Amino acid sequence: MAAAAAESDNGRGASPAAGAGRDSAAAVASPVKAKARALMELETTSASAAASESSEAKVDDGNIQEAESSLREGLSLNYEEARALLGRLEYQRGNVEAALRVFDGIDLQAAIQRFQPSLSEKPPSKRSNKLRSDSSNSGSQHAASLVLEAIYLKSMSLQKLGKAMEAAQQCRSVLDAVESIFQRGIPDVMVEQKLQETVSKSVELLPELWKQAGAYQEALISYRRALLSQWNLDDDCCTRIQKRFAVFLLYGGVEASPPSLASQTEGSYVPKNNLEEAILLLMIILKKWYLGKTHWDPSVMEHLTFALSLCSQTSVLAKHLEEVLPGIYHRTERWYSLALCNYAASHNEAALNLLRKLLNKNESPGDIMALLLAAKLCSSDYSLASEGVEYARRAVTNAESSHGHLKSTALHFLGSCLAKKSRIAISDHQRSLLQTESLKSLSEAISIDRHNPELIYDMGIEYAEQRNMHAALKCAKEFIDATGGSVSKGWRLLSLVLSAQQKYSEAEVVTDAALDETTKWEQGPLLRIKAKLKVAQSLPMEAVEAYRTLLALVQAQRKAYGTVKNGTEDDYDKVSEFEVWQGLANLYASLSYWRDAEICLQKAKALKSFSATTLHAEGYTREVREQKQDALAAYFNAVSTELEHVPSKVSIGALLSKQGPKYLPVARSFLSDALRLEPTNRMAWFYLGKVHKHDGRLADAADCFQAASMLEESDPIESFRSL
């Protein structure tokens, strides 16, 4: 390094000492030579003072003065420079306290006064901020470098002695001095390397010292000063500071005011708060890495992951993960992370495709976290349930061998997937097998982990679907106990289970209690249940009233969300206005208020033109008014809009079964089809029984009627699938 400095000095060829030397080493500028001599002389001093080990050499004040005066006399160094050299030597030897005593004698202000005129006696012209490169300049640069380094070392010494606040003040004075010497920033070239190094190190050190001293606002200011002023830092140093600043912003617990607007151009991004500034810095660091300007630091990606996950921006995170160059993450790890990102951003299909690649037998088929995620993903979709069962089974096996604590989770997802799969089973036999298995998995999961409310809830739903209302009721209550009634779906499950047991008034008590625990804004689903409970209790006026309240809420919500997109994820918990009109239409139709029913239907249609539900309701109003052809046409339209619309199929079957013997086979096929889709539809069983009866198959008819009557005793006012 000194050789490099010597070379550049040679290049300039104006060093006053150049002629004196006999070999290349002598061409070094005088302060370097002075340094060398000082070092040498000090070595002799301390060698004479101390007995054997030079690192143990004690320097007392007498020694310092002696050494200093000999340095000053012999080398025509000034007082500050001599002290700087001495202190530096002490520091190098690990005598921090001694170094501090030496450094204490340096008057930085005085030194700066001396450097300033020589370094910037003529303020540089506005065009160029380069320093003049004459010899006197380089000479005083050496001197300045020496003194500044001394103050920097002083700051380090103080820090080592645990005096962070004083250390920070010293360190700041280094930067202040540099700023007053180089008023227009440090130029890229023609600054002595040593000086640049001292500057860089001080810039990097200062915020850390403030942090250690607990002066967080100062730390914040010094980070910004480090990054926004021109210190001519190299990329690595700058990256380190950016990262530390980002970490400080993310986790510092300090509310920082945003950076000033002064230096910002139009169209530029202005961070408004800590998190934005931190994310910006982290992204910049990653970009620098992509461009090869800095080395890879795994923590940067983790910090960014944390920050972006906090604000639910995992799709942005996915983009950054994709940009990471190959060779950093193993592909399976990258796929898993990307799957998490996609799943959190509700891109389920993309997430599942990534997991399929990962769980391929050639990759890591036994990765338990990926298996669990895949199973969870599949459990939300009927068509994927089978696939999910496979993943979950593998996860269970894997959990048994190595991840014991994940076994209940694996069993939980297995139960959910099996339950989902049972809903689309083709045969009764298969369905009951799957249902039994699902319950078995869920209860095994509960036996391992008694305290997971989600598990209890899913168990309750499964019991309810299987019409085991007693057990379902127990689960629903347990869920409410475990969550302290804080989860709305628990209340709803309880009311529906009670309604299925025909305990309408109790269901209403529960619904009212739930309404008490719920803010107005989120009462939609509960109000809907309440309205349906009133209908079930044949209290039409109260039902209308409940629907009216619900309608007011829904319309208010539509207005509020029409303007501001709230961005929260509770959308699935909302009742649509369409549903309300639909419910009202059915209610009025059942009361034979045709005009009102018609109006409600029109309203519903206006919101959703081609809806099987509306068409079905329309058919119903026609049917009650004996307009059979129109009714049938409406029902068929409903089925063509939605191929698996069960109520329409049942209605068609029912209507046809009344049309005479030649329609009975058609009616029967529609009803059987409906029962395939929804085996617990009691109306379908009832009409199927009628078809059998008309056809003279009395035993079959009796079975169907029995099924219908049993189901009637356990029919909830709303499908459990609406939860």
Place this chain on the structure above:
Amino acid sequence: MGYKSRSHAIDAITLTSSPPPPPTTTTMTSDTSPQPIQSARAAVDSLATVLGGAFPDTLASADDPAAVLLHDTGVARAVVGRLRGAGSGVGNDGLCRWLYDAFQSNLPELQLAVLRFVPALAAVYMSRAVSRKPLAGFEAVLLALYAHAAAQRGAGEPETVTLPNLANPSVYHDAKVPPKTKAAELDVAVLSPALEPHGTMRATRRARIVGAVLELYHGKLALMPLSSKMDFCEFCVAWAGNRSKLDDKPRVAPASKTEGGATAAAADEKWRRVPLPWELFQPALRIVAHCLLGPTNSDELKAQAAHAAECLYWRAAETMDARALLATRSLVRLSQMTEEPIPEPSFSGGVENMAELEAMRANILSTKN
């Protein structure tokens, strides 16, 4: 079935549903606390009355009473011990009234002293609220803090984050694209949804209210004493409720060590796992992250925070909540990485230079001769 079981069901239902006595704020102020707290000195005096014998006498005459309330370990131990004790948090709990009055004094330093107890308050409240105990005292304090947070934020304003797009320049970098072209689209994320006004603690909003109070605490973290943060991490472990799942690791910092005598009294109370929806999970995680990665010199705190982060990770794994998994996994990984040290001064090639120095020395010696 029949009537009997039905009425039993009703019993259970009404029990579950009966809302706690409304913690109307008026009852808190008017009852037995005749004059509102107007100075830190008054706060110390009234706390001494509330705590009785447990109040350390040395503090009655402290120079800076607010700082004492915030930092003194004796006071903290007494207050936290009382908060965690059996029967705390009921409607007429004197300590809750003190916290409420001190916070309503609107003196910033007293408000800090109240915020210091947010971890204990939230933890005790959350685990007891699940068991449906009357907690009007806690609720009044939490609602007051929530109202403060809502007022600070502004009505109906969510806290948003505008994500940077590096195609736009910023103070920290230049963009390749000249800024004259249209600025690239920015994604806006909601960090914390708008805080609606809440006069009572409704069960379904409990997590949101406590979450917002934690956000308030998070904003003042830099000013909070170490023991308060230690408390929080300890409670997070309890909230996650899956300690047994971790491979029987010895607990990083046993509660008794950090809490001293206070835990001995409260040790009997079993801390329950609580529901952790994202609205509560997220602010809790931010606080844990601060304890783990923020500026602190306490290795004990870092270890406790690392443990909390791990527990939260496994809690997220229970439901495979992808967002929570990503965030907690990063924290766990970061806790295992070592921090890059600040570079030491290098004595530019001191060793490499030695030969050169020797040469110069020889050179000088020869000139002298």
